[in-house]
Amino acid sequence: MSMFGFRISPSSTIDLDKVDRNRFKKLCALEPDASKCMACGSCSATCSASEFSGMSVRKVLLCLQQGREKEAYAMMSSCMLCGKCLMVCPRGINTRHLILSISRIYGKEESI
Amino acid sequence: MNNVTHLSGYNNFVLPFMIGMIFVLSCCAIGAVRVILELPASDKKKFFLSLINPKIMAQNVRDWFCDCLFHVKLWKRNKLLGYMHSSIAFGWFMIILLGHIEVFLYTPDRIHKLWYPIFFRYFVAVNDNTMQGSFFFFLMDFFLLIILSGILLALVKRVRSRAFGMRRTTRLSFTDRIGLYSLWLIFPLRLLAEGFTADISGGSFLTMSLNHVLHSFLGSEMNMLPTWWAYSLTLGTFMCILPFSRYMHIPAEILLIPMRNAGILITHSRKGVSRLYVHTCPGCGVCIDACPMGAVKANNKDATVYLNRQLKRGNQRRINEISEKCLLCGKCSAVCQVGVEGDKLRIAQRTQIKYNLSPDYSKIDVNSLINTNNIFVNTANKNVSYTENKKVLYFAGCMTSLTPSIRKSMVSILNKSGVDWRFMDEEGGICCGRPMWMAGRLEQAKQMAEKNTEIIKTSGADMLLLSCPICYRIFKERYSLEGVEVLHHTEYIDRLVSEGRLNLSRSDTRYVYHDPCELGRGCNIYEQPRHVVSAVGELVEAAKNGKESVCCGGSLGSLTLGFDKRKPLTENALANLTAGSPDAIVTACPLCQSTFGRYSDRPVKDIAQIVDENS
Numbered sequence: 001m002s003m004f005g006f007r008i009s010p011s012s013t014i015d016l017d018k019v020d021r022n023r024f025k026k027l028c029a030l031e032p033d034a035s036k037c038m039a040c041g042s043c044s045a046t047c048s049a050s051e052f053s054g055m056s057v058r059k060v061l062l063c064l065q066q067g068r069e070k071e072a073y074a075m076m077s078s079c080m081l082c083g084k085c086l087m088v089c090p091r092g093i094n095t096r097h098l099i100l101s102i103s104r105i106y107g108k109e110e111s112i
Numbered sequence: 113m114n115n116v117t118h119l120s121g122y123n124n125f126v127l128p129f130m131i132g133m134i135f136v137l138s139c140c141a142i143g144a145v146r147v148i149l150e151l152p153a154s155d156k157k158k159f160f161l162s163l164i165n166p167k168i169m170a171q172n173v174r175d176w177f178c179d180c181l182f183h184v185k186l187w188k189r190n191k192l193l194g195y196m197h198s199s200i201a202f203g204w205f206m207i208i209l210l211g212h213i214e215v216f217l218y219t220p221d222r223i224h225k226l227w228y229p230i231f232f233r234y235f236v237a238v239n240d241n242t243m244q245g246s247f248f249f250f251l252m253d254f255f256l257l258i259i260l261s262g263i264l265l266a267l268v269k270r271v272r273s274r275a276f277g278m279r280r281t282t283r284l285s286f287t288d289r290i291g292l293y294s295l296w297l298i299f300p301l302r303l304l305a306e307g308f309t310a311d312i313s314g315g316s317f318l319t320m321s322l323n324h325v326l327h328s329f330l331g332s333e334m335n336m337l338p339t340w341w342a343y344s345l346t347l348g349t350f351m352c353i354l355p356f357s358r359y360m361h362i363p364a365e366i367l368l369i370p371m372r373n374a375g376i377l378i379t380h381s382r383k384g385v386s387r388l389y390v391h392t393c394p395g396c397g398v399c400i401d402a403c404p405m406g407a408v409k410a411n412n413k414d415a416t417v418y419l420n421r422q423l424k425r426g427n428q429r430r431i432n433e434i435s436e437k438c439l440l441c442g443k444c445s446a447v448c449q450v451g452v453e454g455d456k457l458r459i460a461q462r463t464q465i466k467y468n469l470s471p472d473y474s475k476i477d478v479n480s481l482i483n484t485n486n487i488f489v490n491t492a493n494k495n496v497s498y499t500e501n502k503k504v505l506y507f508a509g510c511m512t513s514l515t516p517s518i519r520k521s522m523v524s525i526l527n528k529s530g531v532d533w534r535f536m537d538e539e540g541g542i543c544c545g546r547p548m549w550m551a552g553r554l555e556q557a558k559q560m561a562e563k564n565t566e567i568i569k570t571s572g573a574d575m576l577l578l579s580c581p582i583c584y585r586i587f588k589e590r591y592s593l594e595g596v597e598v599l600h601h602t603e604y605i606d607r608l609v610s611e612g613r614l615n616l617s618r619s620d621t622r623y624v625y626h627d628p629c630e631l632g633r634g635c636n637i638y639e640q641p642r643h644v645v646s647a648v649g650e651l652v653e654a655a656k657n658g659k660e661s662v663c664c665g666g667s668l669g670s671l672t673l674g675f676d677k678r679k680p681l682t683e684n685a686l687a688n689l690t691a692g693s694p695d696a697i698v699t700a701c702p703l704c705q706s707t708f709g710r711y712s713d714r715p716v717k718d719i720a721q722i723v724d725e726n727s
Contacts, residue, residue: 033674048510048543052476077472080543080560081551082510083668087706092675097436100467100551100671107468 019067023105027064031101033093037061043085043095053078057085057095060102069106076102121219121235125341126227132351133226139355140363143391147367150383155376162374175369180362181205185449189398190277192265199262200295201362203255210255214248230347233306234340238314246316253318256306259299266296280406282397282417284358291357294350301346305339358395365450368392372451381460382423389452393420399444399454404663405437407684408677416444416454423457433672435461439681440550440669441629446659455669462552462671473542473559478566481541486534488572502597504533504604505573507587509580510543511702518579518702521724522601526577528727529613533577536567544583546630547668549590561591568593577604579720581631581701582668588635600631602700605723606640609647617726621649624694625719626685626708627661628701641700641719648726655691662688664699666707682711690714698722 028034037058044056055075063072076099085095151159162168178184181202187194211229215222219236222228228235265276273281284292306315307322315323326335354360368388378386395417405411414434422430435458444454488503506526508519526533542564545557568576575597578584584600587593599607608614625645631637638658645651656662665681673681686708689697696715699705708716 046514048540051540052473073469076469078476079471080473080510080545081548081553081556082543083547084510084514086668087511087514087666087703089675094672094674096547096551096668097671100465103467103469104465105468 014066024064027105031098033098036091036093038091040090042088046084046088048082048084049078049080055079121222121225125344126231128348129344130227132348136351136354144367147384147388152379159374168373171373172370180365193276196262196265199258203259206255210248210251233309233313236313249314249316253316256303257318263296263299278401280400282395287353287357291353291359294346297346301343305343308336308339360391361394364388364391378456378460381464386460389457390420390423392450393417393452394450396449398447398449402443402447404441404681407680431461436671437673439663439667441663441667442633446633459552463554471556473563476563478563481567482570486536486571501532502574504531504575504577505536505571506533506577507536509583512579515702515706518718518720521720522579524724529608544586546582546586549586550669565591568596581628585630585634602641602719606643614727616647619649622652622694623649623696623698624652624654624689624692626689626697626699626704627658628699628704629663631700632661644719645698648722652692652694654689656688664704664707666703682707686712
């Protein structure tokens, strides 16, 4: 595509070879629940914060897996930790602790 | 033997006692000063002002006697447990007091010798003057007997704690053990020592009779000094170990009582009143049996008594583990004999956890959430028949929006009663902030509270009606909503019924009412929901209810307990509720309802639902 020297829309290609997966691995080690998600979207449907920042635990996990941290942070910026996602998750994922762990592991470089 | 034999009033055996005494007094003084210095300036002022307030002072004196000496709360819990503690505490206090009175009356020139009242019977000889004190001798022997009976009970309790109403007791630490054994030894040794000297110093029914027995086979007076030495040594050991053991609770409670009555709250995870709480914990272990997590044996180590122990040791890993696991149901605080607030202590620990990412709610536009649905403009609701009607703003909350049956029932009840009401969060709203507060992120919770306050103020409502006890608690405790009455729907329904605005029909269904943690222990609402339930059916009480109700296990308080780990807790709570074989379980919290609904064998309903069905 880029051989023309221009493009109409920005590329959405994700080069997984270039993604730093260390933090995600760390997250999975700390929160085995992170790999339990089956992306059903129950959390997206119920999230109180989704109307403010498009928050969804499913999408946050997907973004982090693909190295799109910025997008994940933007979504998480209005998470209110209300626990609705915890109540509806059919996989019994402890979503609140997952969000807190993400807040602990990620975001270091950006904050400096 | 008519004169005082030990003229000097001193013997080397008083040294261990004196060393212990000086050590313990200086430790307590340093500790008290440290705690007071660590308080925030406003709390310091509050504390000192409370000390000159006669009403608070009277309360302090009453609490000192009732809590420290008579252990009234323990008596209420279990008579044997109460007797055991108060006999030792009050008996010891009386012995010290009477000892001083004796010295004051018979040898006033020696009152300045600190050890003298403690070893009075060694230094004094019986004569006409002291024999007038046979009444005091009798009292001394009497209280010694009371203490000894308490010690005997303590020994029995080590073997059979169930007889004292305690299924599990604390595992003692090394210093606790030394403290315990030396405490046990002090009084039998005192009896023995006084028994040996009773023929010289005089004594009463206990010491005198023992003296006769001892002299029948141990005639030598050589035994006298070693037993007094042993008595002094155990006293010294006990006092030297006291600051490092659970017995620190004895002096710490004396300071905690005025602090609590002054209304000083936990503001720091370790310093000030938190430090005092940790040291006031007597390690009795009542919280171990109370903890709903105790349904799984592995969780026993996460009770408040162990949190306090880890806080003393500064074991950060365990402190975090214990604090993050807790359901924050508040039952340990409710049953605690000295009033240690385990839940608040844990939230304070959680505030210390560092996060790199913090949510920011400043971008949330409040105006987008305010619409004609929730604003009272020229309230001309034609359905409203009451002239002095309050403008009710109904905030269902996050959890209620996941249990639409509660919301539907509440809407129906409000319409039936002709209430002028508006929805605050029909299309979704901002969380109340309590879940964030429980996670220890207080700043973020405050930000949310500001946003919600803005919506409520703009709406022009007189009353905020809530369906979720989690919201209710933070709206009551942390929001400043002057002019707006905050009510939970159980209170409001009770009010509507008593005002005759809502007519209920009674059925024969047997309901058991589950007290949600945040509504009962959190906001002290026990009566109103019971009135309502009794009005629609027969109220059955659970095995443990009210202040001691068992958390459903679904609490948002716990950060680390996973879904599968919560199941045994819920089943345990259900077993407690169904002890009286009710037809249905009624609760007043959407989270409790959905948690119980998952595993219950009978219907679980919210109070709003049964009211709506029966009106």
